[in-house]
Amino acid sequence: MADYVDLIKYIKTAYDAEDKAVVTFGGSYGGMLSAWIRMKYPHVFQGALAASAPIEYFKGAPSAPEWRFAEVASNDFKEVSQNCYDGIKDVFTRMEDKKDDAAFRKILGDSFNTCTPVDSAQNTTDMLTMLQNGYLYMAMTDYPYAASFLNIMPAWPVNASCAAFTDWVSSEADQAVVTRMKKAADIYFNYNNHNSSFCYDFGDTDATGTLAAAGWNVLACNELAMPTSMGLANSSMFVKTDSTFDYDGYTAECEKTYGLTPKYDWALQTFGSYNYTKDFKDYSNIIFSNGKLDPWMAGGVTDYIGKLELPIYVMDQAAHHLDLRLPNSADPPDVVWVREQEAEIIGQWIADY
Secondary structure, eight states, X not given: OHHHHHHHHHHHHHTTOTTOOOEEEEETHHHHHHHHHHHHOTTTOXXXXXXXXXXXXXXXXXXXXXXXXXXXXXHHHHHHOHHHHHHHHHHHHHHHHTTTOHHHHHHHHHHHTBSSOOOSHHHHHHHHHHHXXXXXXXXXXXXXXXXXXXXXXXXXXXXXXXXXXXXXXXXXXXXXXXXXXXXXXXXHHSGGGSSTTOOBOTTOTTOOTTSOHHHHHHXXXXXXXXXXXXXXXXXXXXXXXXXXXXXHHHHHHHXXXXXXXXXXTHHHHHHOOTTHHHHTTTOOSEEEEXXXXXXXGGGSOOSOOSOTTSOEEEETTOOTTGGGSOOOTTOOHHHXXXXXXXXXXXXXXXXXO
């Protein structure tokens, strides 16, 4: 962040803009940086818009339990239909229970056209992780119009995927439910068979599509370790038993892969957030926006802090930083209204400077 301070100073001097206000914008990790840079350097940056910024999702923040991310994503599917939620959970449960079953593994490999055979329990576990992450990202990018943020997907991809489970029943055979799962997963991984040579690569457990996951993984193994789990059995479609974040295992993997030891407490110790309704009261001119469909809302600032200088918006029918995307005729009314408020507030910051 200090690099941006130097950059802004140079630009203001070079372009005779010393009297101009500087406002930062960002979504997701960029939203975290946007908020933090205003907090740390308020004399350089006069305001910030932090969209879908999970600045709470760190160890010890009571407002962001590790299971909440998966719960929000699960609710997205449940709100489309209970059958969708139950059907997807059924397949995930079978994958866990039958990972040692060679016949079941063959059904998985053949049905999903995997790049290599699913010939071990570990392969099945990797495939389970890949699909879980795919569904999480589908929920995160559940936009009201066709988009290609991570992968090419139709409008309302969660609704589109749930169509595969419309008439699902729990008594169906393995082949039937796996076929449904493949049809639903294709919405995220290979919508409309846009890649005719596509095969499911269960070695790509991150399932981030066009997003450069390796770059984020380095940050997450340093100062931005965010302890999320696959949720609680009674509120998550991803697990049959409660899932918890494995701190020891994650730390060991970071040290093995990158030679880095996660600093789980860095963000909250540096900027506050153990109780953001109190910790943030000395900050000002930061807009926090979140969408109710976005799993990252679980780590966002969503409760009123008690001062008008920190406006907070939680938008219905909105996924990951939808308010920062270009306007579209399909945008929900909430998003249209919030954009108008954001523009008005930022305009006032500039006028006041």
